[in-house]
Amino acid sequence: MTTSAAGLRASVDAAHAAFEKARTADPSTRAGWLDAVAAGLEKDADVLVALAAKETHLAEARLRGELKRSTFQLGLFADEIRNGEHFDATIDHADQEWGMGPRPDLRRYNVPLGVVGVFGASNFPFAFSVMGGDSASALAAGCAVVHKAHDGHLQLALRTAETVVAALDAAGAPSGLFSLVTGRAAAEALVDHPLVKAIGFTGSTAGGRALFNRAAARPEPIPFFGELGGINAVFVTGKAWNARAGEIIGGYANSFTLGMGQFCTKPGLLFVPRGHSDAVRTRLEQALAGFTPAPLLSERLHEGFTGAVRGLRATKGVDVLVEGDFAECPAPTVLRTSAAAVREDPSILRQEMFGPASLMVEYGDESELPALAGLLEGQLTTTLQAEADDDVADLAERLTDISGRVLWNGWPTGVTVSYAQHHGGPYPATSSNTTSVGTAAIRRFLRPVAYQSFPVERLPEPLQDANPWRVPQRVDGEWRRPGTDSGTRAGEVK
Amino acid sequence: MTTSAAGLRASVDAAHAAFEKARTADPSTRAGWLDAVAAGLEKDADVLVALAAKETHLAEARLRGELKRSTFQLGLFADEIRNGEHFDATIDHADQEWGMGPRPDLRRYNVPLGVVGVFGASNFPFAFSVMGGDSASALAAGCAVVHKAHDGHLQLALRTAETVVAALDAAGAPSGLFSLVTGRAAAEALVDHPLVKAIGFTGSTAGGRALFNRAAARPEPIPFFGELGGINAVFVTGKAWNARAGEIIGGYANSFTLGMGQFCTKPGLLFVPRGHSDAVRTRLEQALAGFTPAPLLSERLHEGFTGAVRGLRATKGVDVLVEGDFAECPAPTVLRTSAAAVREDPSILRQEMFGPASLMVEYGDESELPALAGLLEGQLTTTLQAEADDDVADLAERLTDISGRVLWNGWPTGVTVSYAQHHGGPYPATSSNTTSVGTAAIRRFLRPVAYQSFPVERLPEPLQDANPWRVPQRVDGEWRRPGTDSGTRAGEVK
Numbered sequence: 001m002t003t004s005a006a007g008l009r010a011s012v013d014a015a016h017a018a019f020e021k022a023r024t025a026d027p028s029t030r031a032g033w034l035d036a037v038a039a040g041l042e043k044d045a046d047v048l049v050a051l052a053a054k055e056t057h058l059a060e061a062r063l064r065g066e067l068k069r070s071t072f073q074l075g076l077f078a079d080e081i082r083n084g085e086h087f088d089a090t091i092d093h094a095d096q097e098w099g100m101g102p103r104p105d106l107r108r109y110n111v112p113l114g115v116v117g118v119f120g121a122s123n124f125p126f127a128f129s130v131m132g133g134d135s136a137s138a139l140a141a142g143c144a145v146v147h148k149a150h151d152g153h154l155q156l157a158l159r160t161a162e163t164v165v166a167a168l169d170a171a172g173a174p175s176g177l178f179s180l181v182t183g184r185a186a187a188e189a190l191v192d193h194p195l196v197k198a199i200g201f202t203g204s205t206a207g208g209r210a211l212f213n214r215a216a217a218r219p220e221p222i223p224f225f226g227e228l229g230g231i232n233a234v235f236v237t238g239k240a241w242n243a244r245a246g247e248i249i250g251g252y253a254n255s256f257t258l259g260m261g262q263f264c265t266k267p268g269l270l271f272v273p274r275g276h277s278d279a280v281r282t283r284l285e286q287a288l289a290g291f292t293p294a295p296l297l298s299e300r301l302h303e304g305f306t307g308a309v310r311g312l313r314a315t316k317g318v319d320v321l322v323e324g325d326f327a328e329c330p331a332p333t334v335l336r337t338s339a340a341a342v343r344e345d346p347s348i349l350r351q352e353m354f355g356p357a358s359l360m361v362e363y364g365d366e367s368e369l370p371a372l373a374g375l376l377e378g379q380l381t382t383t384l385q386a387e388a389d390d391d392v393a394d395l396a397e398r399l400t401d402i403s404g405r406v407l408w409n410g411w412p413t414g415v416t417v418s419y420a421q422h423h424g425g426p427y428p429a430t431s432s433n434t435t436s437v438g439t440a441a442i443r444r445f446l447r448p449v450a451y452q453s454f455p456v457e458r459l460p461e462p463l464q465d466a467n468p469w470r471v472p473q474r475v476d477g478e479w480r481r482p483g484t485d486s487g488t489r490a491g492e493v494k
Numbered sequence: 495m496t497t498s499a500a501g502l503r504a505s506v507d508a509a510h511a512a513f514e515k516a517r518t519a520d521p522s523t524r525a526g527w528l529d530a531v532a533a534g535l536e537k538d539a540d541v542l543v544a545l546a547a548k549e550t551h552l553a554e555a556r557l558r559g560e561l562k563r564s565t566f567q568l569g570l571f572a573d574e575i576r577n578g579e580h581f582d583a584t585i586d587h588a589d590q591e592w593g594m595g596p597r598p599d600l601r602r603y604n605v606p607l608g609v610v611g612v613f614g615a616s617n618f619p620f621a622f623s624v625m626g627g628d629s630a631s632a633l634a635a636g637c638a639v640v641h642k643a644h645d646g647h648l649q650l651a652l653r654t655a656e657t658v659v660a661a662l663d664a665a666g667a668p669s670g671l672f673s674l675v676t677g678r679a680a681a682e683a684l685v686d687h688p689l690v691k692a693i694g695f696t697g698s699t700a701g702g703r704a705l706f707n708r709a710a711a712r713p714e715p716i717p718f719f720g721e722l723g724g725i726n727a728v729f730v731t732g733k734a735w736n737a738r739a740g741e742i743i744g745g746y747a748n749s750f751t752l753g754m755g756q757f758c759t760k761p762g763l764l765f766v767p768r769g770h771s772d773a774v775r776t777r778l779e780q781a782l783a784g785f786t787p788a789p790l791l792s793e794r795l796h797e798g799f800t801g802a803v804r805g806l807r808a809t810k811g812v813d814v815l816v817e818g819d820f821a822e823c824p825a826p827t828v829l830r831t832s833a834a835a836v837r838e839d840p841s842i843l844r845q846e847m848f849g850p851a852s853l854m855v856e857y858g859d860e861s862e863l864p865a866l867a868g869l870l871e872g873q874l875t876t877t878l879q880a881e882a883d884d885d886v887a888d889l890a891e892r893l894t895d896i897s898g899r900v901l902w903n904g905w906p907t908g909v910t911v912s913y914a915q916h917h918g919g920p921y922p923a924t925s926s927n928t929t930s931v932g933t934a935a936i937r938r939f940l941r942p943v944a945y946q947s948f949p950v951e952r953l954p955e956p957l958q959d960a961n962p963w964r965v966p967q968r969v970d971g972e973w974r975r976p977g978t979d980s981g982t983r984a985g986e987v988k
Contacts, residue, residue: 405946408945
C-alpha cells in the first residue's frame with residue numbers, strides 16, 4: 001500500500017488546515033495533546049511492541065525501553081512548552097535614548113514553521129519513527145506533521161499512526177495535525193510540496209543527501225534536518241590502555257554490538273596503541289563469547305552490512321582481527337588497520353558498517369592522535385578513553401571541532417533525552433547545526449517574527465507585558481522568568 | 495585590483511589559523527576586540543565618510559548615521575558576549591532517577607563555526623558592508639571573517655578594512671582574524687573553500703540564490719545566511735484611510751524615497767481603498783514636492799531600476815499614478831494597479847524596483863485583504879495602517895505567516911539594532927530562518943557541542959559548575975543568571 005499523489009496532497013492540505021487551527025492553542029493545550037499521545041502509546045504498548053518485534057527482529061526488552069524513551073520524550077517536550085522556553089520571547093520597549101537613535105517598541109518571539117515532513121528511521125521503530133524525536137519536537141513547536149513511514153516496519157508504523165491519530169482526536173486536536181504516508185513517490189512529493197516548510201530525516205548519508213539536495217533545489221528552499229552517518233571514533237591513550245585495557249575492550253565489544261550494531265552512535269573506530277594485537281584478539285573473543293547474534297533489521301540492511309564489511313576488509317592496509325560471518329544472524333567482526341595505512345588512505349576511516357562490526361586503528365605514538373582525528377569527517381560523537389593526568393587538550397580540541405558530542409571514558413551508544421543533549425555534528429553526521437534529540441530539537445521547527453509598535457491587546461500572549469502565559473521574557477535586555485511556584489510573579493524574578 | 499586564487503586561499507588559511515588561536519579568548523577579551531574596531535572606525539570617521547560619499551552619492555548625514563549604527567552595533571554585540579548569552583550554556587547533572595533511565599552528566603554550549611565569508615552590500619557602505627552586521631556578529635560569535643568587498647564602494651571597503659585590521663592588531667587579536675578580498679572569482683572560491691563554514695550575504699535574490707545553490711552543492715554543505723529581496727507590503731484599512739489619508743500618503747512618500755528608495759525595507763506596495771486616485775495623486779505630488787533627487791548608488795543599479803519600473807508599468811493592469819523619470823537623479827515614480835489585476839497576475843506583486851518607486855494597489859473591500867496578502871511571497875516586513883477598532887485579526891495572522899517583522903502604523907525603513915529585532919523573513923526575503931540585524935544575529939555563527947561525563951577541570955569555562963565567566967547557565971532545567979552587580983553570585987539567582 002503506497003500513498004498516491006492525490007493522497008499525499010490531501011495529507012499535506014489537511015495538515016496545513018490543522019496547523020492553522022492549532023496555531024491559537026495555548027502551550028498547555030498543546031502540551032496536553034503530547035501527553036495524550038504518550039498515554040495512547042503506553043495504553044497500546046503490548047500490541048505495538050509485538051508488531052515491532054515481528055518486523056524488526058529486535059528484542060522485547062529493547063523495544064519496551066525504546067517506547068518508554070519515546071513517551072518520556074513527549075512528556076519532557078510537553079513540560080518544555082508549558083514553560084514557554086521555546087518562544088524566546090524578547091521585548092524591547094520604545095527608548096528615546098537608545099544609543100544609535102530612538103528605537104520603537106519592538107517584540108520578537110518564535111512561531112511554528114507550518115507543516116513538517118518527517119521520515120522514519122529503520123533502526124528505531126519508536127524513538128526515531130512515527131512518534132519519535134522529529135515528530136514530537138515538530139508537534140511541540142506547534143507544527144503539523146506528515147510522517148513518511150519506513151518500509152522496514154510498515155505494519156507497526158500504520159498501527160502507531162492509528163494510536164497517535166486517535167489520541168490527538170480524543171484530546172481535541174484539529175483533525176489532520178498528524179498523518180502518515182508511504183512509498184517513495186509520496187516521500188519525494190512531500191519534500192517538494194510548497195506547504196511543507198521543513199523536513200526531519202534520520203537515515204543514510206546517501207539517501208539523506210539526495211533529499212537535502214531536493215529540499216535545497218525547491219523554488220522556496222526549506223531546511224532539511226538530516227541525521228545521516230555515524231562512525232563515532234574512540235581514542236584510547238597509552239595510559240588508559242595500560243591501566244584498563246580489559247575494561248575498555250569489554251566496553252567497546254558491548255557498545256559496538258548493542259542492538260546488533262544498528263545504532264547511529266555505534267563506535268565504529270577504536271584508536272589503540274599498537275603492538276597488542278594478540279592480547280586484544282583474545283580479550284575481544286572473551287568479551288564477545290556470550291554474545292547472541294540476531295537477524296539484522298531487514299534483508300536490505302543485511303546486504304548493505306555484508307557489502308560494507310567485505311569492502312573495507314579488502315582495502316589495502318586492512319586485515320581481520322576477529323573473524324565474524326554474514327549468516328542470517330551475523331557474528332561480530334573486528335577489522336584492524338594502522339595509522340600509516342589511514343594516513344595514506346583516509347577513506348578507510350569514513351566507511352560506515354551498519355551492523356556488528358568495527359575497525360581498530362593501531363597508532364605508534366599518542367602525539368599522532370590530533371592529526372589522525374583531523375582525517376575524520378564530521379561525527380555524531382567522539383570519545384576519549386584517558387586517565388586523569390593525560391595531556392589530551394589538543395586532541396579534545398580537535399574532537400570538539402568535528403563532533404556533536406564528546407565523551408570521556410564512556411561509550412557513545414545510549415543517547416539520553418534531556419535539556420543539554422546534542423545529537424548532531426558537522427556534515428556528514430548531520431546536514432545542519434541542530435540536534436534531533438533533547439529539548440533543543442524543538443527550536444528547529446520555529447522561526448522568529450518581530451512586531452513593531454503593536455497595540456498591546458493585539459500582541460501574541462508571550463509578548464504582552466502582563467505575560468498571561470507566564471513565559472520567560474527578555475525585557476530590555478534582562479531575562480525575567482516567572483517562578484514555577486504560584487507565589488512568584490514575573491516581574492519579581494530577575 | 496582583484497584577489498587571485500592564491501590570495502583567496504592565503505586569506506582563508508590565515509583566517510582559520512587566527513580562529514584557532516582566538517578560540518581560547520574569553521568573552522571580555524573578544525568583546526575588547528569589537529570595541530577596538532568600533533573606536534578605530536570612529537577615529538577614522540572623517541576619511542571614511544568622505545570616501546563613502548564619493549563612491550555612493552549618499553549624503554554625509556546619512557553616512558554618519560550609518561557609521562554610528564555600525565559602531566553602536568559592535569558595542570552592543572560586545573556587551574552581549576560579555577554577558578555570555580550566546581553560549582546557551584546548559585548543564586544536566588548525572589541523574590539516576592531520570593524518567594527514561596539513568597542519565598550521565600551532560601553539558602552543552604555553543605562554539606563558533608570557524609571561518610565565515612561575508613559579502614558586502616551595495617546600499618549600506620557601512621552597516622551591511624566591511625564591518626556591518628554580518629562581520630560584527632561573526633566576530634562576536636568567535637569566528638574569523640573573510641570579507642568580499644562590494645565593487646560599488648571598493649576604495650571605501652579597502653580603507654575600512656585597513657582600519658579594522660589595524661584596530662584588531664593593536665588590540666592583540668590574532669593576525670588574519672579579519673581580511674578583505676575582491677572580485678567575482680574570489681567570491682566563488684570563498685563559498686567553495688572547505689575551511690569556510692558559513693556565508694553571510696546581503697544582496698539581490700538572483701545573486702543570492704546562485705550563491706545559496708553553490709553553498710548547498712559543496713561536498714560539505716554550509717549554511718547560507720542570505721538577506722535577499724524586499725517588497726514590504728503596506729495595508730491601509732478603510733477606517734485608517736478615512737481618518738488620516740494625508741498622513742499616510744506623507745509617511746509613505748517619505749519612506750519609499752528615503753535614501754533614494756535603496757533600502758531593502760522600502761515600502762514597495764501600498765494597498766489602499768479604491769476610488770480616490772485623483773486625491774491620492776494630488777497628495778503624493780504635494781508630499782514629493784520638496785524631494786531632492788540624487789544619483790543612485792551606481793550606474794548598474796540605475797539601469798536595474800529603470801528596467802524594473804519600465805517592466806512593471808508595461809504589465810497588463812498597471813498604469814502610472816505619479817510620473818517619475820530616469821534622469822541621472824531620478825524623480826520618484828508611483829505605479830497603480832487593482833486587486834483584480836494582481837489576482838489575475840500575482841507576479842505584479844513580486845517585482846522589486848530598487849530605487850524611488852512604489853506600486854499602489856486599489857482594493858474594493860477590506861475582506862479581500864487576507865487573500866491578497868496570500869498572493870505575496872515572503873517579506874522582510876509588512877505593515878498595517880489601521881485604527882484601534884479595526885477587525886484585522888485575520889490579516890495580521892496572514893502577515894505573520896509571510897513576514898519577518900510586522901509593523902503597526904509605522905513605516906518599515908529604519909531598522910533598529912536591539913535584542914528583539916528580527917530582520918529576516920520567509921524566502922525570498924531571506925534564505926534562512928535567522929536575522930541579520932540585532933543581537934540574535936550572533937547565533938547564526940555558532941553550533942552546539944555536548945560533553946558527556948567530562949572531568950570538571952577539562953570542561954570549557956561556561957560549562958563549569960563554578961562558572962568562572964559568570965554566564966547564564968541552565969542547570970537541570972532551571973536557568974541561573976549571575977546578576978550584573980558584583981554582589982550577586984550565580985548560585986543565588988534563579
